[in-house]
Amino acid sequence: MKKALFVYALALLALASCSKDADIENPKKEEVPDNIDHTDSKEWLSPLTVASYNIxxxxxxxxxxxxxxxLVxxxxxxxxxxxxxxxxxxxxxxxxxLALMPQYGLVGTDVRGETTVxxxxxxxIFYKKDRIEIEDWGTFWLSETPTEASRGWDAAQSRICTWAKARxxxxxxEFYFFSTHLDHVGTEARTKGAQLLLDTIPKITAGYPALLTGDFNSNQNTSYYKSMVSSANIKDTYTLTKNKINAVRGTFNYYDIDQSASTNYRIDHIFVTATPEVKINRWGIYTDVFPGGKYPSDHFPVIVDVSFLK
Structure with a gap:
């Protein structure tokens, strides 16, 4: 496991990694379970604003x-x-x-665990320095050898998950925060990468609440997504609140807002460990398009407001 204060890097095969090649299955009518406690009398701490953003x-x-x-x-x-x-x-x-936003720090690494390429x-993981302290962090690979820089199964390139223990x-x-990016080509890599996340996160968090963010290159109708939410240990924040913004849109826009008009392209997700210690106050896909039809990225961010139990 390698650590470094900043991470950088972009793949030589970068064009191949565009999420337009993500695994998309035909959408079905979504039924959002009404599993929200509408008579909540618990005491909750002030909320954090959390995002997953493929830039x-x-x-x-x-x-x-x-x-x-x-624009970012x-x-x-x-x-x-x-x-x-x-x-x-x-x-x-x-x-x-970092130069434009000095109020933020970051931790992470490139997909080979290096910092200079x-x-x-x-x-x-970007964090606001006046609100969040990073107490520990690390990286593991979505592969057969998760503690070594490696490319797993049939993936087109190395894939990783960066984690942080935050306060x-x-x-x-204190809570844990994970950021990941599943492969856009390898079906086995997505299947086994998702399972590796489910297996590894509890070992790292040791009972602390945790959030898992990422570009999963899989919408909510795919087997990869379903393997995540069928676990007893993790829930999609989308299902945990009725307060939704752009609930019927996707996150991948390909620099065209019409591209995101279907949930077929909701491939970025924020999951939370299944615990009564976490409440989702708001979930949204934020579709900012700036003057002149300018976009910050080919993805829109998913943003949630999260409260932890007092």
Missing amino acids: EFDTGGDNPWSNRKE KRVFDKYTLDIAGVQEPSKKQLEDM ENRLTVT DKNTQK
Whole structure:
């Protein structure tokens, strides 16, 4: 397991990793279980604003990073994100984000566990320094050898999960936070990567509440997603609140808001460990398009407000 204060990188096969190749299955009519306690009398701590955000690597073309980086900052500022799982951006993009948003720190690594290579994908966790303290963090690989830099099963490239043990400075509540990015090509890699997450997270968290964020390259109708939510240990935050924004949209937009008009493209998710210690106050896909039809990324962020039990 390798650690480094910043992570960077973007894959030489970057174009191949675009989520437009994600596993999409035909949508079915969704039935959201009414498993929310509407007569909640528990005492809850002040909420955290949590996000999962795939920020596309710089491919140039019509949507170069130079046109997008200020827009990413505006999204972070507008929604006052406290902690966010961020997938994909290169070393240079991460450096630009930290320069534009000095109130944030980050932990993570590139998909090979290194910190100096320019052209690799990264999986990181951004956190607001005045709200969140990172007490520990690490990385594991979605492969047969999760403690070693490796490419698993039939994946097109190495895939990782970055985790952090965090403390809310306002409430002193400790929790774990995970950020991951499943492969866009390998079906076995998605199946076994999802199972590896389910097996590994409880070993790391040791009973603490945890949030799992990421680009899963799988919508809510796929077997990979269903294997996650069928576990007794994890729930999709989408199902845990009636207060939803853009509930019938997808997260992948491909720089065209009409692309996200179907939940077929809801491939970014925020899961939470199945515990009564966590309450989801709000869930949303935030579809900001800026003047001139400009987009910060080819994904929209998923943002939730989370409260922990006092």
